[in-house]
Amino acid sequence: MARSQAILEYMQRRDFLKKTSLLATSAYLMHLPEWNDFEPLRKGEQVLILGAGIAGLTAAYTLSKQNVSVKVLEARTRIGGRIFTYSFPQNTQLHTELGAEWVGESHNVMKGLCQELGLTLVKHQFQIDWLLGNKFYKAENPPFSKELNSKLQKFFADFLKMSEKQQRKLDQISWWRFLINNGFSEIDLACRELNDSTDFGESIRFISAFDALSEYANSSEYNEMDYKIQGGNENFVKALAQKIGNSNILTGKKVKTIRQEGKKVQVTCGDDSTYQADKVICTLPTYALSQVQFEPDLPENKKLALEQLQYARIIKMAVLFRERFWQKDNFALCTDLEGHFVFHTTQNQPSRQGILHFYTIGDKAYSLARQNKETRKKIVVQTLEPLFGNVEPLIEDIVGYYWGSDAYTQGAYALYQLGQWFGIRNVLAQPFKNIFFAGEHIADWQGFMEGAAQTGKEIAEKLLGK
Numbered sequence: 001m002a003r004s005q006a007i008l009e010y011m012q013r014r015d016f017l018k019k020t021s022l023l024a025t026s027a028y029l030m031h032l033p034e035w036n037d038f039e040p041l042r043k044g045e046q047v048l049i050l051g052a053g054i055a056g057l058t059a060a061y062t063l064s065k066q067n068v069s070v071k072v073l074e075a076r077t078r079i080g081g082r083i084f085t086y087s088f089p090q091n092t093q094l095h096t097e098l099g100a101e102w103v104g105e106s107h108n109v110m111k112g113l114c115q116e117l118g119l120t121l122v123k124h125q126f127q128i129d130w131l132l133g134n135k136f137y138k139a140e141n142p143p144f145s146k147e148l149n150s151k152l153q154k155f156f157a158d159f160l161k162m163s164e165k166q167q168r169k170l171d172q173i174s175w176w177r178f179l180i181n182n183g184f185s186e187i188d189l190a191c192r193e194l195n196d197s198t199d200f201g202e203s204i205r206f207i208s209a210f211d212a213l214s215e216y217a218n219s220s221e222y223n224e225m226d227y228k229i230q231g232g233n234e235n236f237v238k239a240l241a242q243k244i245g246n247s248n249i250l251t252g253k254k255v256k257t258i259r260q261e262g263k264k265v266q267v268t269c270g271d272d273s274t275y276q277a278d279k280v281i282c283t284l285p286t287y288a289l290s291q292v293q294f295e296p297d298l299p300e301n302k303k304l305a306l307e308q309l310q311y312a313r314i315i316k317m318a319v320l321f322r323e324r325f326w327q328k329d330n331f332a333l334c335t336d337l338e339g340h341f342v343f344h345t346t347q348n349q350p351s352r353q354g355i356l357h358f359y360t361i362g363d364k365a366y367s368l369a370r371q372n373k374e375t376r377k378k379i380v381v382q383t384l385e386p387l388f389g390n391v392e393p394l395i396e397d398i399v400g401y402y403w404g405s406d407a408y409t410q411g412a413y414a415l416y417q418l419g420q421w422f423g424i425r426n427v428l429a430q431p432f433k434n435i436f437f438a439g440e441h442i443a444d445w446q447g448f449m450e451g452a453a454q455t456g457k458e459i460a461e462k463l464l465g466k
């Protein structure tokens with residue numbers, strides 16, 4: 001999830017949940033009656049993990065550190081899931097991220113794992129300029145009103161004092177409607193729409209006021225757009241895989257059916273291979289999970305929840321330029337043009353060449369995804385022209401990945417819409433006999449690597465009886 005720091009600071013949702021007593025240890029492990037008759041792993045029992053994204057790999061790593069025998073089944077031919085580091089063949093010294101980009105200052109599970117795995121976090125922060133209605137505003141002199149920040153700070157303070165009942169009410173109305181009801185001017189609303197839709201991946205008309213406030217109510221200077229892993233986020237995935245043992249991770253294994261009989265779980269893949277285990281940790285995103293056949297079948301409320309949760313449409317379009325005409329290493333631009341949110345993704349990577357990312361969401365992303373390279377080039381040129389003139393001759397290549405049609409997620413990350421945070425999240429997190437669920441979509445830090453890692457670690461620890 002992208003975090004924009006231009007207007008305000010984001011809250012650590014976890015801290016908020018703690019403050020409002022919604023979170024005992026971890027919200028996603030709460031309200032799970034199945035834990036009452038749950039038996040932790042016994043010596044010699046085996047665990048199958050479905051999905052080699054960050055949730056699955058973190059679970060496997062946590063278990064294998066305690067000598068539990070694990071196998072990870074991954075449908076794709078690569079591991080990492082929504083961590084997807086890319087280098088242009090024209091310049092393999094530079095890398096960029098077509099999926100997850102930032103590790104946040106408050107992302108303690110990720111920071112801890114990086115330290116444990118000997119990975120370095122490098123600063124990846126930005127100063128955001130604005131281009132609205134073809135008018136350019138420097139970061140120091142943004143287009144929104146001077147009162148905007150103080151208004152928001154008041155909302156946050158009020159929100160933190162609310163009862164759960166009042167907060168649940170805010171889950172029923174949109175963030176957009178909330179801002180209008182609170183007298184936001186057209187320009188302030190436009191800025192919030194751009195800023196927050198970058199974060200959530202769709203218009204703020206679709207996300208609840210609860211969701212926005214619970215995320216934004218505490219400030220931190222760069223709002224979780226703080227670091228990235230040196231050499232690319234894929235180094236995190238590679239390091240975990242090495243610890244787990246590469247031979248314990250099987251790729252090209254698309255899970256088709258999961259059968260539970262007695263105390264055993266049997267998993268069959270598309271290539272007809274079959275695996276048996278005592279417990280299964282399933283980290284599949286909801287679309288992929290809804291395609292799996294369960295015997296016995298999943299409870300009706302879970303099946304419905306799998307159908308109900310949408311994922312945000314995001315395209316990350318990386319543009320390799322022959323030179324870094326944008327000058328500022330921490331250059332970023334928020335615009336109402338097609339480009340939406342543009343930032344210099346190769347800062348701290350020395351080269352004459354450089355990569356700008358065009359991070360586009362919702363309908364804009366869908367539209368951009370359908371264009372050929374020539375049209376995409378025109379959009380890049382049009383977005384940057386008011387600032388830098390014609391940059392067309394400087395474009396070396398363009399590559400984009402549209403998550404809205406990714407075969408397994410059909411979107412970038414979960415998008416909890418009105419009423420859904422309190423409505424379906426717990427249903428999605430409920431274990432089903434000896435199958436336990438993890439992944440970004442049910443995490444406290446939903447939409448982040450942190451959330452995925454946190455759920456993987458916590459479910460593994462629970463199985464270990466911790």
Ligand SMILES: Cc1cc2nc3c(=O)[nH]c(=O)nc-3n(C[C@H](O)[C@H](O)[C@H](O)COP(=O)(O)OP(=O)(O)OC[C@H]3O[C@@H](n4cnc5c(N)ncnc54)[C@H](O)[C@@H]3O)c2cc1C
Pocket residue numbers: 001002003050051052053054055056073074075076079080081082083098099100101102103104253254255256283284285288289292314315316403408409411412413438439440441446447448449450451452
């Ligand atoms: C465009 C974009 C930008 C993002 N930006 C950030 C950011 O800046 N910072 C941040 O922290 N996070 C960001 N995220 C979110 C982050 O990438 C995710 O939260 C996290 O990677 C999800 O991990 P996961 O393990 O839950 O799911 P996944 O990574 O999706 O892993 C699930 C795995 O299951 C596999 N699978 C699916 N179906 C099957 C099947 N039937 N059988 C076997 N395997 C299957 C998938 O191939 C996948 O590898 C971003 C994501 C996107 C897409």
